[in-house]
Amino acid sequence: MKHPDAIVVGGGLVGAAIAYGLQRTGLSTLMLDEGDVALRASRGNFGLIWVQSKGINFPPYASWTWDSASLWPTLDAELRDLTGDVLDLHQPGGIEFCLSDDEIKKCRGDIRRLHAHAPQVAAEMLDHKALSKMLPGLGPDVVGGRYCRGDGHVNPLSLLRALHKGLLTKGGEIKSGSPVRSIRHQGGVFTVATNTEQHQSARLVLAAGLGTRDLAEMIGLDIPVRPIRGQNLVTEKLQPFLPFPCATIRQTGEGSVQIGASEEDVGFNDATTPRILNKMAARAVTIFPHLKQARIVRVWGALRIMSPDGYPIYAQSQRFPGAFAAVCHSGVTLAAVHTLKLAKAIAEGALPDAVSAMNPERFANAQT
């Protein structure tokens, strides 16, 4: 059997964006994924394409994020033409609500720091009156909010499906139920073994979310990610009332209202807890009081993939040229740059300059 030009381990949003991106540059690509029972941020996230709070203290991340938000329409159009899937992409700008003067102060300070290096983001503070004009039904206790025209949202499940479909349509291969157990390297070729099979390729990308840490160790890379849980609630489908995606509330194209997402350091535990769900629902009802009447039809927890400083990690192995790793906690937002820029650079043999500051060595340096 002929070896694929590249193997991608992980079939979540990051792995699938890279695998599809590699295949579209002409490299035959095999994507290996686990089975139905797996930790998968890509199937439990909030669906925001979010710019206004990204890289406030880290310019390379702010511009990488901005790039991705700007490239999203291109990715959306390409996937729609190729797969026929509609991703419900809307980028009307987004809002983070402030329910106290302290929250206003924090948002305002963030904008100042972000604009110092990323003025293109052009976020602005809006008071209650201005927000009420944009959002009929806004609760009286909303003091104000931060609006950024670069923000948007998308159906993240449709995105995942379209990336998989796109990869297959372009001639790539997907094997699920194939957890990778070992990686060996010999004579410029990686041999990747699952429980039952072996696959070989000269190019290897590890994008296995929280599984990346163990896999990366096998090729001498340190990718120190840990889980941060987020809980979510979803209501019955409602008539459209919320034309902007917001940091913790968004209405999907089909009318459901998604309320998210907590941030909890609880290890590998993706359960839900009534205490946190109550708190999230109460905040949503403060923001839009009529939501009190809406029925919650589903709740779930999912695990974010978090690095020590919260920024993505992109690595290429010095010891084993051809091996790469990629992890991040905003894989929806970054799907466009991962597909259109990162994968292209990996196909050409090296990470793009834009991500050089997001290397894993920064953590080793921080310790010394």
Added chain:
Amino acid sequence: MPRLDRNGDTSVSIEFEGVAISAFEGDSVAAALLSNGYRNFRDTPVNGASRGAFCMMGVCFDCLVEINGIGNIQACMTEVRAGMHIRRQRGARDIHAQDGSL
């Protein structure tokens, strides 16, 4: 669809889409609509397809109707009460236009 009569069941009048129909108190709203010949309970929010009761046990959510002004109510899980105003659930629920109670 005929309904078996049981001794002592109380027949009451309810309304479906503005038409008075008779039903038995304690039956589910879904059973009442079906026995009056109505199979079409709602239009889906996404593409407007017609749907009606399917599982009759609260799991499929295909039997949604509007009762006394409150939308998205499972007809199979709601008991008939005299004088209920029932309407087809057309698309997604509107929570602004709501003032009734069950």
